[in-house]
Amino acid sequence: MTVVHIALGSNLGDRAANLEAAISALPPAVEVTRRSPVYETEPEYVTDQPAFLNMVVCGDTGLEPEDLLRRLKEIERDLGRTPALRHGPRLIDLDIVFFGGRIVDVPGLVIPHPRLAERIFVLKPLSDIAPAVTHPATGETVRELLGKLGDRTGVRLHSRHSEP
Numbered sequence: 108m109t110v111v112h113i114a115l116g117s118n119l120g121d122r123a124a125n126l127e128a129a130i131s132a133l134p135p136a137v138e139v140t141r142r143s144p145v146y147e148t149e150p151e152y153v154t155d156q157p158a159f160l161n162m163v164v165c166g167d168t169g170l171e172p173e174d175l176l177r178r179l180k181e182i183e184r185d186l187g188r189t190p191a192l193r194h195g196p197r198l199i200d201l202d203i204v205f206f207g208g209r210i211v212d213v214p215g216l217v218i219p220h221p222r223l224a225e226r227i228f229v230l231k232p233l234s235d236i237a238p239a240v241t242h243p244a245t246g247e248t249v250r251e252l253l254g255k256l257g258d259r260t261g262v263r264l265h266s267r268h269s270e271p
Contacts, residue, residue, distance in 0.1 A: 108167040111137060112204040112237060114220070114229045115162050116221050118150065119198045120187075122160040123265075128186055129199050130164060136178040137166040143232035145265040151228070157196060160265055163204065163232040172218055173210045175203060186235065204229060208243045219244065 113133075117122045117125035126145065133139055143163045150159060168175055170180075179201040204220050211218040219242055223229060230253040233240075238250040 108169055109207040109209075110162055110165065111138065111168050111206050112165050112233060112240070113179070114200075114202045114204050114233070115164065116148075116200040116228065117161045117198060118157045118159040119196050124197045125186060126160055126162060129182055129201060131166045131168065132185065133164070134171055134174065137168045138162075139164050139166040141165040141233075143235045146228065146232055147263045147265045149262075150175045152228070159228065161228040161232060163229065163236060167235055172203065172206050172209070173213065175206070176216050177269050179203070202229075204233060205240060205243075208241070218236040222254060224252050224255070227253070227262055230256065231262050 115129055116124050117123075119125075120185075123145065127229065130139060133196065143160045145160050148159045148161050150157070170178065172191050183199050183201055202220055203216075203218050204223060206218045209218065220229070223242070224245075230249060231235075234249050234253045238253075240249050241247065241250065242249075243264065
């Protein structure tokens, strides 16, 4: 089994229910062991859209990275996500942040997530459940990566769910 960290986001429909539905759909591919609080975050990249709810879960998987990505995309489709504007509004978004200590760079999949260091909406919830996890390429901890972003606005605690 490999420990994985998956970022979840939603800014359409019942955002909290979308996150819960995605978490419920993860087993048996991923057995969730920890979940961060939920944060409401202002959109980045494409700013003319509703605020997101974001969180991170940690779990164990027996899948290889490409198989896990396929399963996450299936969950997104099953929950109603359709192809749309990159970084635009979405019912659900599931991204592999870390896959154990592995570095993966194949067509369609890069792990650790290539924009992790700039994404407070991932680093903040990730720091709540895995502050000491080390980025396998840079050697920096999640806490250190978050600290580099400094005081940024647009991230508010939404709820304190932290158990599976």
